[in-house]
Amino acid sequence: MDDFLKEFFPQVYERKHANLTETDYCKYDDQMLTLFTSSLYFAALISTFGASSLTKNKGRKASILVGSVSFFIGAVLNAAAMNIAMLIIGRILLGVGIGFGNQ
Numbered sequence: 748m749d750d751f752l753k754e755f756f757p758q759v760y761e762r763k764h765a766n767l768t769e770t771d772y773c774k775y776d777d778q779m780l781t782l783f784t785s786s787l788y789f790a791a792l793i794s795t796f797g798a799s800s801l802t803k804n805k806g807r808k809a810s811i812l813v814g815s816v817s818f819f820i821g822a823v824l825n826a827a828a829m830n831i832a833m834l835i836i837g838r839i840l841l842g843v844g845i846g847f848g849n850q
Contacts, residue, residue, distance in 0.1 A: 755831050756780055779831060786835050790842025791849070798850035810850050818844025 752760035759780055802810040821840030828834045 755783075755828075755834060783831065783835055783838065787838040787842040787845070790839040791846040792842075794843040794846030795849055798847040801847075802850050810847050814844045814847025814850070816844075817841075817847065 749760065749763075752763065756779065798810050798814070801813065817840050821837045821842075821844055824833055824837035824840060828837060
């Protein structure tokens with residue numbers, strides 16, 4: 748979405764509209780955009796290991812509670828994001844929520 752790119756990834760937005768003959772891979776080749784995209788998946792993968800030990804020790808209810816609180820805080824943080832750091836932290840919290848939810 749162009750509005751999202753303008754706000755958080757202006758270099759990618761400029762590259763997207765400047766080089767219309769390039770493939771999309773070249774337009775979206777940005778380390779911060781890659782970090783933004785992969786932070787959720789990586790956090791979900793790592794948090795699954797913590798969720799399994801929490802479920803083993805405290806039960807499913809504790810695991811579901813931690814996952815839902817983490818997901819809620821991540822969603823609020825992403826909705827109120829003013830910069831890329833807030834977006835990435837929110838995505839990490841969403842990933843933790845997904846990891847605990849998968850457990």
